[in-house]
Amino acid sequence: MGKPLFDLPILVVDDDAMVRGVVVEYLKDLGFSNILEAKNSQHGLKLIQNSKFPLGLVLSDWEMPGVSGLVLLKALRKNPGRKGTRFIMITSQRSMERFKITQAAQWAVNAYIIKPFTCDVLKEKIWQVMGWDEGGGTQATG
């Protein structure tokens, strides 16, 4: 367990701009300052494969055209320069098929989060996945 790192580089991938926007705003509200956005999964794939950009956490939608969240997860795990990067899968299917779940588990997804979710739920997942103590939270806004 450790203290939260608010400059953790976080990548958000979702082809739905609205949803992506909400997630990014949530992260900002939680105090994170180093947020990367990928407007489609291909873009996200490039960012994951190119180890020049450090990444501590990836938040990705599962159901995306072309490159799905699962493909991104695999790419992350296959990249030796990305050891230790956590991956949270965002999905809208409450009952995901067994196949999907086993696949993601096989590639060591760290957690799932089901749309729609509030900021508190996101915080809980991130803190849990990163192994952080309580502390930090929504920044006071002015």
Place this chain on the structure above:
Amino acid sequence: MKNTAKKLSPQTGDDSGALIGVAHNWNKRILVVDDEPGICESYADILAPKKNVLPLRSTRTLSRPPNEADPGYEFEVTICDSYDTAWEAFQKAQKDGRPFAMGFFDVMLGAEKDGYDLVKEMHNLNPDLYAVFVTAYNDRTIESINSHLGAKKVDRWDYLNKPFTQGEILQKARNFITLWNLEKEGELKTAQLAEAQARLMEGERMASVAAVARGVTHEFGNILMQIMGKADLCRKKEPQEMKAGLERILEASQRANEILEKFKNLSGTGEGHNQKDWVFPHHVLDEALDLLEHQLKTANVKVTIIKRDLVKVRANATSLLQVLVNLSINAVHAMGNSGQIDYAIVNDGKWVELRVRDYGPGIKRELLDKVLEPFFTTKGKKGTGLGLSISREIVEMEHRGQLKVVNHPVKGLEVIIRIPVDGEGQYG
């Protein structure tokens, strides 16, 4: 008739009134009418012989126990000695829901009205009743009896001369009891078939609903994310930001409502989904593409509308929607990962032509006819095999149009639908 059938195995669960699984219990009720006591005894001996002889009463109901000579024919015999008691017994049987299948009717009943009048009156309440007229005199010709009872009843009666033999009575009883029950079984089977067909169609519709449902779930997940997100974020912000957030929430809610309405249309819970009205096919196409947006995106399928004539046609919008959704799903499946679907809506005078063409492998020439048959599928376990045949039924039966499946000269399969603008049309 319902009361003669007994539920053997409720395979269909709690559907009240469901016919499937219902079996028909044979009706073996026979009515005997004769004013001579001696004759009544004869009938009793022949049709329901018992070791003990019961005292003579005006009406009695006997059962014939099965014996080795002829198992399975246990008649339930009711013997009446006058027109009035017979009519009474008949009415009671109707009221109890246990009508007589057949009767032996003495013609001369010692009153103003004879056996023919009795049967004619009975046919008003029980038109399927089989009657055997038993007479000592040839007082009426066959033709006069036919005109008395009505031509439609010509196969419902027969006659016997007195004195009759045991064999004659027994055979007539067996024949007509069998006829009655086979007829009822036939009616039951026809009704069961109709019900099964209706359920199949419903099942197929539900399959296309299910296919669209995933997309709707995904859309809803996103829209709710916007609503929830904005609400969560803006409640701690300045009024200006709050206002902007609320605007976005309202927009998102409206979008959700639109999707829900379209989905309701498809699943048939919208209003008036079984009627024909003046419909713009391009609206229906837009709705179908909207519903399938998620599927199409995920499968990386490009949609091209090569012709989009604005033309009104008399149609059932919900059914047409189902057809277009169906054909589109087939097209997506035909192409696996990525591809293109071309849609065309063409105004052809008295007809409207709708075309859905994919860029998949097409279908082998020999199978092009088979592909429209129910249960034929190339999708293995994934396909129910009913989509195309039900689409054809909707187009041809409900809309009096035509549905053709052809291999596109360049590539892929094309489904061509022609519907008469006025909803009438002729085949061909």
